Amino acid sequence: MDKAQSLETYKLDKALDSFNYQQVQDDIMGILERGSGVMIDMSACNYISSTGLRVLLCSKKVAAAKGLKICLSGISDEVKDIMNVTGFINFFDYA
Amino acid sequence: MSTLHFQPVKGQAREILDAILQSPEVTSCNMKTILALRLACEEIVMNVMTYAYLPHDDGWLDVHILKTDRITIRFEDGGLPFNPLEQKNPDTGMSWKERCIGGLGIFILRRKMDDVRYAYENNRNILTIEKAFT
Numbered sequence: 001m002d003k004a005q006s007l008e009t010y011k012l013d014k015a016l017d018s019f020n021y022q023q024v025q026d027d028i029m030g031i032l033e034r035g036s037g038v039m040i041d042m043s044a045c046n047y048i049s050s051t052g053l054r055v056l057l058c059s060k061k062v063a064a065a066k067g068l069k070i071c072l073s074g075i076s077d078e079v080k081d082i083m084n085v086t087g088f089i090n091f092f093d094y095a
Numbered sequence: 096m097s098t099l100h101f102q103p104v105k106g107q108a109r110e111i112l113d114a115i116l117q118s119p120e121v122t123s124c125n126m127k128t129i130l131a132l133r134l135a136c137e138e139i140v141m142n143v144m145t146y147a148y149l150p151h152d153d154g155w156l157d158v159h160i161l162k163t164d165r166i167t168i169r170f171e172d173g174g175l176p177f178n179p180l181e182q183k184n185p186d187t188g189m190s191w192k193e194r195c196i197g198g199l200g201i202f203i204l205r206r207k208m209d210d211v212r213y214a215y216e217n218n219r220n221i222l223t224i225e226k227a228f229t
Contacts (some may be wrong), residue, residue: 018141019109047130049137050199054153060191085206086199087187 007071008034011041016052024052028059030069039095043074048082060091071095096120097160103153104143104172111156112140120162128226131207132166135224138200139170139179147174147220165209165227171219178213179222180205 008031016024031038038059048056056070063070073095075083083089099117101111115121115136121129140156148154152174159169184205185198205211210225 018137023206047133049134050203051137052142053127053199057191064192080101082134082203084184085187086203087194088191091191 006036007039007069008036009039009041011043012045014044015047016045016055017047017049018051021051021055025055027060027063028055032063033067035066035068036069037063037069037088039071039073041073042076042079046076046078048079050086053082053086053088056088057091069093096162097158099158099160099189101158102155104148105153108144111158115140115158115160117170118160120160120166122195122197123162124166124228128166128228131226134169135204135209136168136203136224139222139224141200142179143174143178146177146179147172151177165225167223167225169221169223171221173219176215177220178215178216180211180213185207196207 010028010031012024013020026037028040039055060070071093075094081087097120099114099118099220100113101107103203104111116133118127124132143154143156154172154174157171159166159171179201182198184202185194194204204224207226209227210223212223214221
């Protein structure tokens with residue numbers, strides 16, 4: 001298996017919004033810096049605002065530039081709804 | 096009807112948002128409506144934090160919350176004139192490579208509310224959102 005396929009799991013809290021996006025962004029960037037892709041476990045998260053969506057998109061762009069993967073798992077109906085409305089649902093791989 | 100007055104607003108985003116969401120008009124809504132209101136109010140409060148006031152100005156924000164057959168929340172601030180509804184909508188059909196990181200908040204706000212209105216009157220930005228019960 002090539003290196004790009006190794007995924008480190010990162011578990012989100014119950015919300016990804018204006019109040020915690022910086023920490024989440026820093027954490028995900030840290031994993032990407034180490035050369036690993038990220039499996040974002042969203043099973044506890046039922047709220048994502050536009051600021052949270054920006055973190056996901058930014059992570060995807062940075063990962064892609066490094067040849068790494070961002071994969072989402074356990075997305076709730078509430079999060080799925082916002083991702084559908086904004087067209088973000090098609091940007092990611094799901095596990 | 097609840098009327099909330101916040102002064103200063105700088106650095107108070109969390110407190111302001113929590114106070115709105117903890118008003119009896121909001122807490123008595125169903126979960127789906129509360130979620131939509133949380134999204135809308137987060138965008139609006141963060142906009143006030145970011146655009147309304149100059150760095151040296153602590154600023155103020157009044158929030159009026161009315162519940163009838165629908166919930167109406169009116170935000171009034173004394174900051175610089177700023178109409179968030181003039182922002183261009185993102186193209187939701189674009190791929191992730193083309194999508195830029197912005198313009199999403201107001202788009203979500205419009206999609207989640209039944210009505211969003213902006214006016215600038217008496218040196219106040221007045222943004223009103225309405226959501227009927229589903």
